[in-house]
Amino acid sequence: MKLYIRNMVCNRCKYVVKTELEKLGEEVLDIDLGEVELKGEPDASQLELISKVLAGFGFALINDKASRTIEAIKTTIIEAVKDPELLEQKKLSDILTTKLNRDYSSLSKLFSEVEGITLEQFFILQKIERAKEMLVYDEMSLTEISYELGYSSVAHLSSQFRKVTGLTPSHFRKLRVKPRKSLDDLI
Numbered sequence: 001m002k003l004y005i006r007n008m009v010c011n012r013c014k015y016v017v018k019t020e021l022e023k024l025g026e027e028v029l030d031i032d033l034g035e036v037e038l039k040g041e042p043d044a045s046q047l048e049l050i051s052k053v054l055a056g057f058g059f060a061l062i063n064d065k066a067s068r069t070i071e072a073i074k075t076t077i078i079e080a081v082k083d084p085e086l087l088e089q090k091k092l093s094d095i096l097t098t099k100l101n102r103d104y105s106s107l108s109k110l111f112s113e114v115e116g117i118t119l120e121q122f123f124i125l126q127k128i129e130r131a132k133e134m135l136v137y138d139e140m141s142l143t144e145i146s147y148e149l150g151y152s153s154v155a156h157l158s159s160q161f162r163k164v165t166g167l168t169p170s171h172f173r174k175l176r177v178k179p180r181k182s183l184d185d186l187i
Contacts, residue, residue: 001037001038001040001041001042002035002036002037002038003035003036003037003038003050003061004034004035004061004062004063004067004068004071005017005034005035005036005054005059005060005061005062005071006034006059006060006061006062006067006071007058007059007060008033008034008059008075009033009074009075009078010033013033013059014031014032014033016057016059017031017036017054017057017059018031018036020053020054020057021036021038021050023053024046024049024050024053026038026039026040026042026046026050027039027040033075033078033079034062034071034072034075047061066110066114067114069100069102069107069110070110070111070114070115072099072100073096073100073107073111073119074122076095076096076099076100077092077096077119077122077123077126078126080092080095080123081123081126081127081130081149082130084147084148084149084150087150088150092119092120092123096119107119124160124164125164127149127150127151127160128160128161128164128165130149131145131149131157131161131169132165132172134148135169135172135173136173138173142154142157142158142169142170145157145169157169
């Protein structure tokens with residue numbers, strides 16, 4: 001049986017979900033961001049317990065198709081932001097249509113209706129959060145960060161960064177502000 005889980009955004013999340021499911025006696029066959037394949041099929045009371053345990057860690061089971069699609073879109077965008085080579089080879093629309101096997105306009109419409117922002121706005125928010133992280137680590141120049149995130153120039157990154165945060169990347173780096181918002185707080 002496949003479970004769909006909201007808010008799984010990193011390898012730590014996968015580890016926590018797998019560990020907690022195994023503590024509940026479930027055998028995990030495969031785990032990916034937002035998805036877990038179990039060997040058996042939990043009954044209603046087991047699913048309720050799984051839901052309760054995962055909620056304690058900020059995760060939620062997703063039951064309806066639209067929510068699963070939205071979560072898959074978010075996961076795909078987050079993965080794309082972390083993989084600069086992928087964005088260098090393909091446009092976001094191509095990545096989403098390939099991964100989710102649906103046309104971009106229907107994905108975009110669904111996302112906007114449910115989340116209240118466009119896919120592009122969500123994509124920009126994710127890139128800016130990644131830029132904040134890179135700025136705080138202070139291991140890369142602004143030029144390297146803009147290239148890594150697929151911006152055409154430092155000026156383009158700076159412009160979007162300022163629109164989202166109200167600060168320039170350089171000023172943000174100097175402030176050493178807490179870099180990341182919870183993904184739940186982005187929308």
